[in-house]
Amino acid sequence: MPAWLDDFLWTYQNLVYALGINGLLALSMYVVLAVGQLSLGQAAFMGLGAYSSALMTLKLGLPFAAVLPLSVVVPMVFALAVGGPTLRLAGVYLAIATIGMGEVLRAVYLNVDLFGGALGLSGIPERATAPLIYGLLGLAVLALWLIGRSGIGRAMEAMREDETAAEVMGVPVRRYKMGALLASATLAGLAGCLSAHVSSFIGPNEYGFEPAVTILSYALLGGIGTPLAPVVGAWVLTLLPELLRGVSDIRLVLNGVIIVLAVLFLPNGLLAVRMKRIGARTAA
């Protein structure tokens, strides 16, 4: 590695990690939005992945090669428990239940000794690396891209446009919604595990209401036409406070305003392209 690159990576190490991890979080938002659902539990799933993996490393001494895949288990269990009853109902129920889940988990981390209370967990060894993070991000984008191009992606877009009509066309909407939520929990859980194992410390406030809404702003800024769009959204919103000094103080205000503006004026996001799939080419 040339010396300047080494220098650069050293100086901006945390930013490099954050870009990759936030990209994964943006994808975890994307998969549920792509089937027309709104889950606000991505930060909570991330927290579950972070706490469960940190405990596996610290208390059980498991190797990271085992901890990383196991970190998706607890988030998936919570996704099943919350998605099971709500995905049968109108979309607002999933949104409400997942916000609620985030609030409660924060209170639990604060009040239960195992999770270290307000101090959180520290001394987590730095096991994740930038190549690992970006490798997983690349794999996730590729898999979601291939799915998006296929008949499943077409069915997902149909669900987003009109769930009832899609269901009558034979799209198994309940199964796809659950699948999307589980995929979302998996991606967020992995992001949580990775972030815990690069930052050595985790605390309850990293997974509360503000991060949950911030993750939504990634996907809404980029758009959800293709899986790359939300990742770009995440990168813009992660870099902006670093590039503009003044922005970092009002970072959260900005994220909130972006959501408002995107919903009102830019419903397809900045990268409003549709997936290229069979039959999707428009002719005049």
Added chain:
Amino acid sequence: MLAQQLVNGVLLGATYALFALGFTLMFGVLRVINLTYGFYFSAGALLALWMARQGASIWLALPLASLGAGCIAVVLDWMLLTRLRRVQAPELSSLMVTLGGVLALYSALTSWLGPDIRRLPPGIVSADAFLVGDVRVTAAQILILGATALLVGALLLLMRGTRLGLAIRAMAEKPDAAQLMGIDTGQAAALVSFISGCLAGAGGVLIGLNFNAIHPYMGEAMMLRGFVVIIVGGLGDIRGALLAGLALGVIEVMTAGYVSSGLKEAVAFLILVAVLWTRPSGLFGRAVLRRA
């Protein structure tokens, strides 16, 4: 001991009910889960605090703060939701827009005022307490119960006994028909937002009194209880919200008293998940689950 817990539970539940009432009214009529609702609660409490520091008595600060929160609600509804209502956007868009709005508001307020917990000036309500048998009731608690009863009574009277209430109920039942009958939906939306905002603002002042802890994010902390109460009571069901709010308060206090105070925070969510699994249309079964 049990009697004391019950009284504390009912008092806590009364504020939950008061908070959730406006929330469920908003959903019932405007068909939007409006997440800026928690902000009116914070705003009410902070306004009352500011007035109290200027020397206003609680009898002045409570109603003025409540009205102020109502006005904020009208402005926010107008800014965030009129456009989406006009194009009949999907309800998740409305939910997202209010979510973005409320994050911006909370963070702006926090960076302006700081995140610290503030206290009302001492003596704003008398520190007296009364003993009824061996149950201790403070003057603040009596004020809370009285104000809640008054506001709930006024709301029910408005909804059941006036032409305005009839129009609001017509909008809740059949929005298209209501429009045909000549009800101006824009005005009605403003009115319902105002009423809801007033209820939330009053709730904020009263909770601020009860716990004597006021901070910008206090409304956000209340939202989980709000969700539980309106879903358990049935989305849009006023009577259901009232009963569910009281029940939640009692259950929380009992859990903290007899099980563990750590579990108190989780109990609301456990109830929420249990109700969603078993009776998603709410205890009284009137909520709209899905529109075909």
Added chain:
Amino acid sequence: MIPLLDLSGLTRRYAGLVAVDGVDMQVMAGGVHAVIGPNGAGKTTLFNLVSGLVPPSAGRIRFVGQDVTGLAADRRAALGLARTFQNIRVFAAMTVLENVLTGLHARLAVGLPGVVLRLPRFRAEERRAVARARAALDLVGLADKAGQRAQALSYGDQRRLEIARAMAPEPPLVLLDEPAAGMNPAETEALATLVRRLSEFGATVLLVEHDMGFVMDISDTVTVLNFGKRIYEGTPQAVRQEPAVIEAYLGHKVAARLAAGAKAGVRGAG
């Protein structure tokens, strides 16, 4: 011969009213079966019950000899039950061809591994699907608009797109909810021809329509609903002369006068 669709005691209650009230009805394979009745008679609710969008309060639904009462809508679609909607519900941002391909979703055996790995079997299947979708577009006369966005189509074309989307999987039964609504006479005429061709293609058609001329022209059997109840069933000729039907449409007095006078049709009512 067992009926293709067999409803027994089908009932749906809403707060304060019974939208569909103990309906017994059989649809035999082949031909066109119409359901008529005044506005609010419960026709759309009946279709929602049959297609699985609304659970019944009582009663049973059998389709191709199988009890489907508790089955989700997508499973019924997979069994070969297709439908269109009274208020058009095309996927607006998608192309016409993609809309029809979505109608074939249940026919595609797309497993996740096949999709992600782009196995040859998956590609072959997509090609077959496109061929079938184009055939369905041909049937309704939209082949030359396959590449347009659905939202760019005219109202009549969107209705025909819905029919193509429903017909692509070659379902044994297709439900059409007011297919002629909002169409001009020429378009209605073309639609009548199309519906007859659907049954020639092997699909049984169950349709709701207000245009009596249209109904009388193309149906083999007519079922009449009023206030959620089935009040009559018979051939189009018999329905025209049935006093109970005339009364449901025109009210008691007119019906009495008609019965006293010449035998008149109910053409154009509703």
